Amino acid sequence: MLKHIGAAVGAALLFAAAGASPALATTTGTEHSSQISDVIPVTCDGPGVTSFSGSGNSVQHFTVNNNGDWFTTTVEGQVTLKTLWHGTWGTWTGHLQEWFGSEDNKQSNVQHATVNFNGTSTADPSATLTLHGAFTQTTSANGVLVVNNLTFDCR
Numbered sequence: 001m002l003k004h005i006g007a008a009v010g011a012a013l014l015f016a017a018a019g020a021s022p023a024l025a026t027t028t029g030t031e032h033s034s035q036i037s038d039v040i041p042v043t044c045d046g047p048g049v050t051s052f053s054g055s056g057n058s059v060q061h062f063t064v065n066n067n068g069d070w071f072t073t074t075v076e077g078q079v080t081l082k083t084l085w086h087g088t089w090g091t092w093t094g095h096l097q098e099w100f101g102s103e104d105n106k107q108s109n110v111q112h113a114t115v116n117f118n119g120t121s122t123a124d125p126s127a128t129l130t131l132h133g134a135f136t137q138t139t140s141a142n143g144v145l146v147v148n149n150l151t152f153d154c155r
Contacts, residue, residue: 026063026064027065028061028064029061029062030059030060030062031058031059031062033057034056034058035053035058036052036054036058036075036077036096037051037052037053038052038098040133040152042152043083043084043152044083044085044086044129044152044154045084045085045087048084050081050082051081051082052079052080052082052117053079053080054079054096056075056077056078057074058075058076058077059074067105067106068103068104068106069102069104070103070104070105071102073099073100073101074098074099075096075097075099076096076098078093078096079095079096079117079119080093080122081093081094081096081117081119081129083129083131090121090122090129091122091123092119092129093119094117094118094119094120094129095117096115096116096117096119097116097117098113098116099113099114100112100113101113106141107140108138108139108141109137109139111136111137112134112135112136112137113134113135114132114134114135115133115134116132116133117131129155130155131153132153133151133153134150134151135150135151136149
């Protein structure tokens with residue numbers, strides 16, 4: 001998620017720098033990748049960082065125009081995931097799905113993500129992990145944070 005936020009900020013700065021020039025036409029694009037990785041700013045035990053990497057499908061769609069920029073990323077595949085759970089750092093392998101989106105226009109900014117993982121421990125294959133996370137953050141045109149929700153559940 002943090003990587004996606006950084007990409008959005010970078011794109012916004014690039015297009016803001018062009019703001020002094022004539023109006024920009026709408027630009028759209030799609031990017032594909034078979035390598036997937038991300039960092040999630042929370043663990044199964046709370047504060048910290050959960051990370052994953054592996055292979056599968058990643059597709060990002062984006063649109064940029066004079067009103068702002070919008071993009072979504074969908075990720076699906078087999079990964080190795082590392083998280084803190086029950087006080088111990090563990091490594092898990094399994095199937096992951098992640099969706100991230102950002103809408104940034106003159107009226108507001110919305111960022112949202114969902115991640116699901118089902119896997120087994122690399123140290124003890126009889127141990128399983130099911131993880132679900134969801135994040136939504138909305139900022140008004142006045143710069144006021146009006147929605148800030150994060151849920152992260154591990155079983």
